[in-house]
Amino acid sequence: MASTLPSRRRFLALSALTALSVPLAAACGADDSDGDPAADGKVTFAWWNIATTEPGKSLFPQIASAFMAAHPNIGIETTSLENEAFKSKLTATTASGQLPDVFQTWGGGVLRQQVDAGLVEDLTDALGWSSELTPVSLQPYQVEGRTYAVPYDIGMVGFWYNKKLFARAGITAPPATWAAFLDVVRKLKAAGVTPIALAGKEKWPGHYYWAYLAMRVAGLPALQRAATTKDFTGPGFVRAGTHLKELVDLQPFQTAFLGAGYGSPGGQAATMGNGKAAMELMGQWAPSVQQDAGAGLGADLGFFPFPTVDGGVGRATEVFGGGGGFALRKGAPKEALDFLRFFVLDNQSKLLASNGYLPVVKGAERRLTDANKKVVADSLVKATGFQLFLDQAYPPAVGQEVNDSVADLIAGKKTPEQVTRSITEAAKGA
Structure with missing residues (x-):
């Protein structure tokens, strides 16, 4: 984990x-x-x-x-x-x-x-x-x-969700597209439910959003090409940041998320495990950490893959993890x-x-x-493409810049364009 x-x-x-x-x-x-x-x-x-x-x-x-x-x-x-x-x-x-x-x-x-x-x-x-x-x-x-x-x-990384909180907001099925996902966030907020738990302090959980959006918009080959050409400024990567900003603008995260850790008391896993948020984007280890840091959700816990993006070339069967x-x-x-x-x-x-x-x-x-x-394992068996965590797939300096720049985007300190330029500068200097 x-x-x-x-x-x-x-x-x-x-x-x-x-x-x-x-x-x-x-x-x-x-x-x-x-x-x-x-x-x-x-x-x-x-x-x-x-x-x-x-x-x-x-x-x-x-x-x-x-x-x-x-x-x-x-x-x-x-x-x-x-x-x-x-x-x-x-x-x-x-x-x-x-x-x-x-x-x-x-x-x-x-x-x-x-x-x-x-x-x-x-x-x-x-x-x-x-x-x-x-x-x-x-x-x-x-x-x-x-x-x-x-x-x-x-x-693989995907969305772990609280079935009980989804039901409270009148959500009958997990979203399959990014537009539907944003609608789910709005419905949860309207029902008085915190949509997403995020460990903003540790940065790496935030990079999952940008990486998956880049895969869904630009496609898995684009990430592989960018690693070779050391250029992340293409329109697909900018669009990934724009979509992430759409989510951030909805203020979906728990109070004081920018100072929250992942497995620490009161952090992302505990917030999710104690039923204080409806979703977290995390890897296969999430349920055990939720239970270790909080009470755990038991039968109320569900999982769904990262949604596709309308107009994007990436497929739902391309997984990140x-x-x-x-x-x-x-x-x-x-x-x-x-x-x-x-x-x-x-x-x-x-x-x-x-x-x-x-x-x-x-x-x-x-x-x-x-x-x-079983859902996660089945998704891996059926996967048509696999992308390793970006902060491990790329050289350390590049991976760290991905984490830092995406964290700045989430915190409102960088624009989608600035994120791609910063990562490109780190790649060229690596």
């Missing part, structure tokens, strides 16, 4: 990658774990994850303990950090040449920079069980046909990859049963019991 997570912001600056002064051969796992056998023959490696909310908060340690119980000669030193704290710490340890042996990654352009800097282990030849994983779950972690991380979760994976530092012990195989393959049922993750193992989607998760 922001995962669960879900979530993917302000990760590794290029300067951090190029400022390495410690030879990689000397770079050992963080927290003084070097993965080398100790005098007693025990191998210990460091594992950094972002499982600070349920179900991962309880499940991840259980899986690690089970692995160590089955392998007494292996020790795992676990560090669990909140999303933003994780990224800040990993940036610092990268600059000092002290990457942890196993660490959370969302793939994309961020992982590519790490790969280009020679920091990450190429797992392609060692990952003999990759054929058991779904291609869409592996895609974010592949660079020029080589695989550099193991996925444990995959999904990502998941979570783990990469290994260059030279990490082979036992670390053994642990990831155990984590993903041997514990897929536990991951799915926790209701916090979606399957990465082929055929495992049949084990899903939650109706909303």
